[in-house]
Amino acid sequence: MNLFADIRAVVIDSLDALVADGTLPGGLSFDNVAVEPPRDAAHGDMATNAAMVLAKPAKMNPRAIADALAGKLTADARIASAEVAGPGFLNMRLTPDVWQGVVKAALTDVDYGKSTLGQGKKMMVEYVSANPTGPLHVGHTRGAVFGDALATLLAYAGYDVTKEYYINDGGGQVDVLARSVFLRYQEAHGQKVAFEDGTYPGDYLIPVGQALKDKVGDAYIGKGEDVWLQDIREFSTEKMMDLIRSDLAALNIEMDNFFSEKSLYGTGLIESAIAELKEKGLIYQGTLEPPKGKMPDDWEAREQTLFKSTDFGDDQDRAVQKSDGAWTYFAPDIAYHYDKVNRGFDALINVFGADHGGYVKRMKAAVSALSDNKVPLDIKLTQLVKLYKNGEPFKMSKRAGTFVTLRDVVDQVGASVTRFHMLTRKNDAPLDFDFAKVLEQSKDNPVFYVNYAYARINSATAKAAAFTDVAPDTLATIDLSGLTNDAELTVAKKLAEWPRLVEIAAKGHEPHKIAFYLYELASDFHALYNKGNDDVSLRFVQEGDVSTTQAKIALIRAVSVVIVAGLGILGVTPAEEM
Structure with missing residues (x-):
């Protein structure tokens, strides 16, 4: 049941009747006719813009x-009443x-709220x-929660959704990882080491170095990179992905697929x-224009292999192959998305961090x-998360050496609180995460307020x-005609x-709207609960009044059904008691 869709159908039928009796001219499109809640609830239950959007094509006064x-x-x-307001809005x-029926x-x-929108x-x-x-780290946390909630929302709205993680294991950063693990491997053998040249000093690599020692003993001690780099690279990547999968599991996230960038190289996929392009x-x-702004000292125009991304709205064409024949970072990304297209997806969504803003146009152009x-490719950027405690910037112990980890956050407040709060702002707006406030038991804390309800x-x-x-089967059959108080009907509405x-949330790829709605509900x-203190x-x-009690319990049980469904989309487990 979608009451707004049902009443819109009534509006469309009424418009068809006006065409049939000659009040409206034929050939009008009703696609932009909407039925929605009025801006001011005092004006009515629903409003339609039909007269406003049809006035010009019909060449009629909207009020008429x-x-x-x-x-x-x-x-x-x-429909108890329909009143014209202003120049032609209809309330x-x-x-x-009707509300009792809701x-x-x-x-x-059992599917109340679910949609066939995705078909x-x-x-x-x-x-x-x-x-x-x-x-x-905490920045990844926001993107992980947003992406997971979005995927669940789209599935709820009738799409066949696949959740995928692209493993960036084809670039030089994995060589740096291998060298860092080799240092920890040496350390596990009692040698003193120094983390230089951008190697990763985080303590999280200590057990990886020990695990490598347990696997190969001293086979790599005293040997050059030509002996161990490739082996340690693969070993380290596997261990890091185990760690990442564990981090995701701590947030109750399970991917459908993990796609390796490395699988694109040497397989002909990039080529x-x-x-195809x-x-x-x-x-x-061709050659690219120099970067805008200050000219780099080492800038030199070189002929490269370029993609005409400007044909698809990009600011400039993009290099896919360097003058020395090596692929640019963009080339494997093109190949990866070519693979997505060939897998038969009808639409693609990428969730990137805010630092990838400059990559949006070229990637959309490629797809x-x-x-x-x-x-279509929609790229959603998630803005930064700032950590606070009691309103003051908060610095946690950094197990990773340079940043606050996802586990640091989840261990402090739990997965459900983390997930809900990460969705209390639109993805492209900065988000403040206050460790005290997200656990605060007050109306100002959305996750508490929804769970408290x-x-x-x-x-x-x-x-x-x-x-x-008050069993569900019983509540489903009782008479609800006694639910007539304005406060009760407000809840039903x-x-x-x-x-x-x-x-609306699914169409806009905006799972935060689910969190907002739950708070309003x-x-x-x-x-209504508080009004009962006085009335x-x-x-x-x-x-002593069984029928009235059952009707009121039916109303609030309906609220709980929707809360559970909404929290399920957000990946939050409801609190049974508080």
Whole structure:
């Protein structure tokens, strides 16, 4: 059940009727006609922009359209009134039984809120994709949570979603990792070492060095890189990916696929992708303009193999192969996305850190070229996370040597709190993470406030169960006509927004909207709960009145159903009691 979609269908039917009787001209498109909550709840339950968007193509006064439409709409039994406001906005009020029906739908429909928006289309969400050189840090945490919640949201909205991690194991940073592990390996043999030339000094490599010693003994001691570099590179990458998988598991994240950049080299995959672009006339030999701003001292114009990314909206063409024949960093990324396109995905989403902003246009250009503009690529950037405690910048012990790890955060506050709070801001807005505030038991802490609502519902249900049947099957069949108080209907109206909100969040690739909605739903619930302190008739448990108690419990159990569904999308486990 999607009440907003149902009422929109009534609006469209009414518009068709106006066309049929000659009030409106034929041939109008109703695609932009919307039904949504009014900006001010005092104006009604739902509003439509139909008259405003049809006035120009119909060559009519919008108010005249609105007046005619209002007359048609009130013929529907669910619409109590339809009032024209301003130049032609139309506000509708629905009958109480409609909202009572929403409560019943939430209780009886196991898929309440789920959508067929995606129509089973194959969607790839690539996220995290951190270099396999150490544990995930707090910046990766935000991208991991955002990507995972987005993937779950899209699946909830009817897409066939694949979650993938791209292992950046083809570049020089993995050689640096191997050299760093070799130092720890030497250390495990009792030798003194110095971390120089950008090697990684983090303590997390100590057990890796010991594990290497356990595996090969002293076979690499005193030997040159030509003997051990490749072996240690593979060994270290495997150990780091084990560590990263463990970090992700701590956040309750499980990937469907891990794709190795290294698998693109020496297999012809990069060559095939570039050949595909060349066949389309998009590869040529040329020189790039010097970087904007200060000219580097070592700048020298060199002929390179370039991709015509400007044909697809990029600021400049991009190099894919250097003058010495080596591939640029961009080339394997093109090949990786060529592989995604060839795997048959209908749409792609990449979740990158804020420092990848300059990479967006070229990557979109490549996918547009490779797919003949048939496969859209949306790149979401996650902004930085700043750590605080009691409002003051907070520095934690850094096991990694240079940064705060994902585990440091999760160990402090838990996976559910971490996940929820990481989604309390839009992905491209900076986020402050205060270790004290995210555990604070107050209305200002969204994760607490939502969980508190769920726990209160469980408590009230348990209290009611002491003298009446509040089993789900029973609540699904009872009479809800007594739910007429404005505060009760406010909660029911918020429940009605859930299916619509899911589709809006899925279309915009914005899982934070789920967190916002849950906070608003919890606020409406707590407001109703608090009114019961002064008005006994609003209390959920009415001693001695079974039917009224069951109706009120049905309302709040419907709230709990939606809270569980919303928290499930966010990857948060609800607190049964507090």
